Amino acid sequence: xxxxxxxxxxxxxxxxxxxxxxxxxxxxxxxxxxxxxxxxxxxxxxxxxxxxxxxxxxxxxxxxxxxxxxxxxxxxxxxxxxxxxxxxxxxxxxxxxxxxxxxxxxxxxxxxxxxxxxxxxxxxxxxxxxxxxxxxxxxxxxxxxxxxxxxxxxxxxxxxxxxxxxxxxxxxxxxxxxxxxxxxxxxxxxxxxxxxxxxxxxxxxxxxxxxxxxxxxxxxxxxxxxxxxxxxxxxxxxxxxxxxxxxxxxxxxxxxxxxxxxxxxxxxxxxxxxxxxxxxxxxxxxxxxxxxxxxxxxxxxxxxxxxxxxxxxxxxxxxxxxxxxxxxxxxxxxxxxxxxxxxxxxxxxxxxxxxxxxxxxxxxxxxxxxxxxxxxxxxxxxxxxxxxxxxxxxxxxxxxxxxxxxxxxxxxxxxxxxxxxxxxxxxxxxxxxxxxxxxxxxxxxxxxxxxxxxxxxxxxxxxxxxxxxxxxxxxxxxxxxxxxxxxxxxxxxxxxxxxxxxxxxxxxxxxxxxxxxxxxxxxxxxxxxxxxxxxxxxxxxxxxxxxxxxxxxxxxxxxxxxxxxxxxxxxxxxxxxxxxxxxxxxxxxxxxxxxxxxxxxxxxxxxxxxxxxxxxxxxxxxxxxxxxxxxxxxxxxxxxxxxxxxxxxxxxxxxxxxxxxxxxxxxxxxxxxxxxxxxxxxxxxxxxxxxxxxxxxxxxxxxxxxxxxxxxxxxxxxxxxxx
Numbered sequence: 007x008x009x010x011x012x013x014x015x016x017x018x019x020x021x022x023x024x025x026x027x028x029x030x031x032x033x034x035x036x037x038x039x040x041x042x043x044x045x046x047x048x049x050x051x052x053x054x055x056x057x058x059x060x061x062x063x064x065x066x067x068x069x070x071x072x073x074x075x076x077x078x079x080x081x082x083x084x085x086x087x088x089x090x091x092x093x094x095x096x097x098x099x100x101x102x103x104x105x106x107x108x109x110x111x112x113x114x115x116x117x118x119x120x121x122x123x124x125x126x127x128x129x130x131x132x133x134x135x136x137x138x139x140x141x142x143x144x145x146x147x148x149x150x151x152x153x154x155x156x157x158x159x160x161x162x163x164x165x166x167x168x169x170x171x172x173x174x175x176x177x178x179x180x181x182x183x184x185x186x187x188x189x190x191x192x193x194x195x196x197x198x199x200x201x202x203x204x205x206x207x208x209x210x211x212x213x214x215x216x217x218x219x220x221x222x223x224x225x226x227x228x229x230x231x232x233x234x235x236x237x238x239x240x241x242x243x244x245x246x247x248x249x250x251x252x253x254x255x256x257x258x259x260x261x262x263x264x265x266x267x268x269x270x271x272x273x274x275x276x277x278x279x280x281x282x283x284x285x286x287x288x289x290x291x292x293x294x295x296x297x298x299x300x301x302x303x304x305x306x307x308x309x310x311x312x313x314x315x316x317x318x319x320x321x322x323x324x325x326x327x328x329x330x331x332x333x334x335x336x337x338x339x340x341x342x343x344x345x346x347x348x349x350x351x352x353x354x355x356x357x358x359x360x361x362x363x364x365x366x367x368x369x370x371x372x373x374x375x376x377x378x379x380x381x382x383x384x385x386x387x388x389x390x391x392x393x394x395x396x397x398x399x400x401x402x403x404x405x406x407x408x409x410x411x412x413x414x415x416x417x418x419x420x421x422x423x424x425x426x427x428x429x430x431x432x433x434x435x436x437x438x439x440x441x442x443x444x445x446x447x448x449x450x451x452x453x454x455x456x457x458x459x460x461x462x463x464x465x466x467x468x469x470x471x472x473x474x475x476x477x478x479x480x481x482x483x484x485x486x487x488x489x490x491x492x493x494x495x496x497x498x499x500x501x502x503x504x505x506x507x508x509x510x511x512x513x514x515x516x517x518x519x520x521x522x523x524x525x526x527x528x529x530x531x532x533x534x535x536x537x538x539x540x541x542x543x544x545x546x547x548x549x550x551x552x553x554x555x556x557x558x559x560x561x562x563x564x565x566x567x568x569x570x571x572x573x574x575x576x577x578x579x580x581x582x583x584x585x586x587x588x589x590x591x592x593x594x595x596x597x598x599x600x601x602x603x604x605x606x607x608x609x610x611x612x613x614x615x616x617x618x619x620x621x622x623x624x625x626x627x628x629x630x631x632x633x634x635x636x637x638x639x640x641x642x643x644x645x646x647x648x649x650x651x652x653x654x655x656x657x658x659x660x661x662x663x664x665x666x667x668x669x670x671x672x673x674x675x676x677x678x679x680x681x682x683x684x685x686x687x688x689x690x691x692x693x694x695x696x697x698x699x700x701x702x703x704x705x706x707x708x709x710x711x712x713x714x715x716x717x718x719x720x721x722x723x724x725x726x727x728x729x
Contacts, residue, residue, distance in 0.1 A: 009061050011110065012060065013056075015048050017058055018044065021058065024067040026040065026041050028067065028070055032096075034260070037238070038264060042233055043257070046232070050221045055075055057109070069097065071118075075110075079112050081109060091121065092121055099132045100132060102134065103132070106134075114326065114327045120142070120321075121321045121323055122320055123319070130487070136323055136332075137323070137496055138323050138460065139322045144302060145317050146302060147314060147316070153288070160312060161312045164309075164313070168285050178277070179249070180246070186243075189234065194231065197230060200269055201215065202218070203252070203269040204217075207271075251277075251282075254284070258295070261297075262301055263301070265302050333504050336504050340502050362461060362464045373421065385595055387597075388619050390447065396441055399445065399584075400441070411429060411472070413425045423457045423465065425452075425466070426451075429472065429473045437473075437478040439480040442482075445581075451465075459496075466494075466498060467501050475688065476686060477686050477689050477692040480684075482682070483510035483679035486507070486680040498682070498684045504684060506682070507682060508680060508682075510679040511664055512678055513663070513677050516658065516660075518651055518656055522648045536640055537640060540637040540640055544638065549603065549605045553646065554599075556593055563589070567600065568586070571585075573631065588625075600613070601646045601649075603642040610633040610638045611630065611641070612628055612629075613639075620658065622650040622658070661673055
């Protein structure tokens with residue numbers, strides 16, 4: 007099982023049924039991916055070099071896409087201008103990992119152009135290095151709550167303009183008439199009329215219009231006829247005083263209406279016939295297609311976006327065969343830019359990326375001063391994913407650090423994406439790094455549900471500029487499976503940095519799938535015995551256990567925690583105010599679980615657990631060394647574990663940082679936390695550090711291979727002969 011690479015134009019018809027099955031299975035039969043659209047596209051615009059890539063898993067087709075060679079080992083999506091997005095039919099993005107080796111020649115890059123992330127596999131799980139670039143900002147309309155509600159919520163200027171154009175048309179030409187054609191027999195004529203309208207305008211002058219005898223007219227006629235057979239194609243026309251004024255070509259499925267093409271009589275621009283027709287068509291779609299979505303699939307202007315209720319960034323994705331080719335390609339792009347002109351030597355974002363207004367604050371207080379709403383980033387469930395966490399870290403750990411920066415993008419007065427950073431210098435090396443330290447168990451940018459991860463590149467570029475063309479960027483520790491981790495990797499590559507991944511630490515955690523008694527049964531006999539014996543001994547000698555969960559009595563609990571910590575084996579805290587301040591923040595949020603074990607009133611063990619989002623995190627543990635005979639840490643851990651399982655009903659318990667053996671006794675699973683280090687090859691120091699990093703990794707990899715080869719070929723000890 008694997009990939010078959012076939013001549014696309016000749017072989018697509020043989021796989022059309024499987025192609026449509028995959029499209030239905032994965033993307034609800036997206037109209038742009040339908041064989042009724044793809045087959046005519048190949049027939050009229052392919053040059054014969056295109057390859058249909060078919061993947062089989064367990065005998066069934068599980069992946070399909072069409073690529074075309076670009077020369078020198080590069081391949082790209084087959085995407086004529088008539089295809090606003092590209093079909094990538096994969097039930098698992100990891101299927102792409104074996105594709106470069108199967109393509110003809112030495113394929114080192116595949117560029118997947120115009121990918122709608124809503125209708126494509128999740129590239130977060132692709133192990134191959136890849137870079138995502140914004141291609142276009144498309145728009146759409148959710149057909150819900152009725153047309154009056156939709157139209158009433160449009161910008162007042164748009165409503166006024168459409169009303170003015172409609173009145174002007176009425177006064178000068180009489181009532182505009184909209185005609186809709188849906189029969190198969192009407193499609194060719196509808197496209198012919200559309201072409202005549204488009205040819206008379208600027209597209210005709212540019213030679214890009216649909217016209218009577220060109221391939222575009224034949225293509226659109228064939229597509230519309232194919233969809234009309236199932237009642238999924240329409241041609242909408244607007245006439246004023248018997249004069250053909252505007253036309254719109256549409257295809258659809260059970261969930262979506264796609265606006266393919268639109269044209270209008272440019273001599274009637276003063277009445278904006280295209281806008282009048284659009285208004286009428288949208289109103290009609292609300293009536294006939296309630297619950298569906300209209301997709302414009304255009305690179306929307308600000309005026310066009312006023313019609314929309316949803317927006318999406320269509321992406322182009324560069325996938326590389328391995329890290330070597332990804333780094334080489336990035337370096338080549340840097341060299342090319344530098345050779346063009348000294349004026350192009352800059353550390354800003356990709357030239358093709360539209361400008362975004364990046365703002366910055368030097369403290370969280372600065373957001374309030376500028377009246378930015380940070381409600382989205384309040385500490386509701388996860389303290390480390392909140393603006394309050396970074397505020398605490400800065401106030402206690404970095405109060406006088408001039409390099410602390412919060413780079414952010416705002417929509418009106420609401421911050422949408424925040425990247426908390428530190429700009430540091432050590433000797434001649436300038437570094438941009440995550441705002442964190444050893445108190446940080448997991449770092450991530452602050453994102454809202456609607457944040458566009460591609461916007462991170464603008465924040466990274468701004469930080470680079472502010473730090474005088476920084477040489478190094480470093481982000482750790484992070485979840486390597488998270489969208490933020492992959493987003494930072496992608497955006498660093500996109501602005502010309504060369505990033506590397508590195509291991510931080512192991513993270514042991516428990517998947518809670520039963521009650522307390524069930525949990526105990528799954529632990530080792532030795533741990534169960536220790537818990538039972540020591541809990542009994544501890545209680546018999548006057549031991550008590552308590553868990554502080556709120557603000558009442560929190561100061562006494564903090565005092566007990568500090569008393570235990572001072573008497574423990576732990577190294578004294580360099581920032582003794584941090585943990586007490588964290589406890590005070592957690593208490594009113596209901597996230598505090600501060601356990602104290604007392605023996606005859608004296609605190610001998612203390613543990614800080616944090617509860618939120620169905621997870622309990624074990625943040626700090628300590629016990630008084632003089633009372634080690636009671637195993638107070640074990641006794642208190644079991645008490646808190648029972649508390650979070652039975653009372654908080656958490657789904658996960660996280661032991662946070664480290665592979666300590668004792669953690670494995672309590673937990674069920676292990677994952678890893680990784681970091682990103684990136685180098686700026688545009689600078690001499692950054693390039694030198696890049697070469698050092700790359701050579702070190704090459705040597706380390708070679709040593710491992712040699713050791714592995716030696717281990718497999720090591721001779722067995724000989725046996726002496728016996729006489």
